[in-house]
Amino acid sequence: MKEKLYTIPVNDAFREDCECPLCSIYHKLEQDALEYTLRPSTYMVSERREESDKVGFCKRHAAMLNEMPDRLGLALIYKTHMDSFIKEIEQKQKEPVKQASFFKKKTEASGLAAYIGQLEKSCFVCEKIEKTFHDYLGTIFHLYKKEEEFRKLFASSKGFCTKHYGMLYEMAPERLGGALLDSFISELNQLYLENMKRVRDDLSWFVDKFDYRFKDEPWKNSKDALPRTLTKVNGL
Structure with missing residues (x-):
């Protein structure tokens, strides 16, 4: 299989x-995006800082950035991000509050609630990951079709x-x-269920091992069953 630069991470x-x-793939992209965010060549460039100022960070990535060593860099990023959204909220507060209609019981601030809602959903790190991750999904189908x-x-x-x-x-x-789609779906379904059941069975034995009746039995493949379950179920 002849590899190209964009196929190497997938393979x-x-x-x-x-x-x-x-x-x-996702976790590697995530680590790259976190490191990129706290790279001085990123946050010291005004055009790049404007991107993070506008969208901010989700809770997950804010927590991960907080665990990284560049405290000053993170402080600078958050300082200008706060400048950005404080200014925006000040402007939104000046807009009149919409009255509830006959069919709507609650009132909502014109533009303010929508802005805060969007701010809560957006994340500089997530956005950087998602496009590349989607490209790699496409690469999987390209390779499946060609190789x-x-x-x-x-x-x-x-x-x-x-x-x-x-x-x-x-x-x-x-x-x-056609036939390639049928083959892919059949293999995908089988891979998912067989391996989900395999991990489920390992987890079941992990639970059984805490029963005194099985304490002298071998662990088999169950010692790391819990973290593997969290990967299967939650992608952790």
Whole structure:
């Protein structure tokens, strides 16, 4: 299989001994995006700072940034982000409050609630991840269509977390057709269920091992069943 720059991360993820190759891809992109955010060459450039000032960060990525060593960089980013949204909210507060209609019981501030709602949903790190991640999803279908070796790699994987299984299932009809689509969906469904059940059974034995009747029995593959379950179910 001849690899190109954009196919290497996908092939590497599917070669890993992991419960979801897409989670592996996502977490690598996430780490790159966090490091990019707190890189001086990013936050000291006004044009790039304006991007993060506008959208801010979700709770997850704010917490992860807070665990990173560049405290001054994070403080500078948040200072100008606060300048940005304080100014915007001051302007929104001057707008008249819309009265509730006969059919709507609650009132809402004109533009203010919508702005705060959007601010809560947006994240500089998430936005940086998502586009590249979506491109890698497309690469999976491209490789599945063109490369027999990748199809074998796909079939030998340990399946996917529920979220990424759903994403692949939804995208498949847009990227594949005919017998290839049928083959992909069949393999995808089988990989998901067989491996979800495998991890479920490992977790079940992990629980049983806390019963005194099984304390002298071997752990089998259950010692790390809980973190693998969290990957399968929640993508953690």
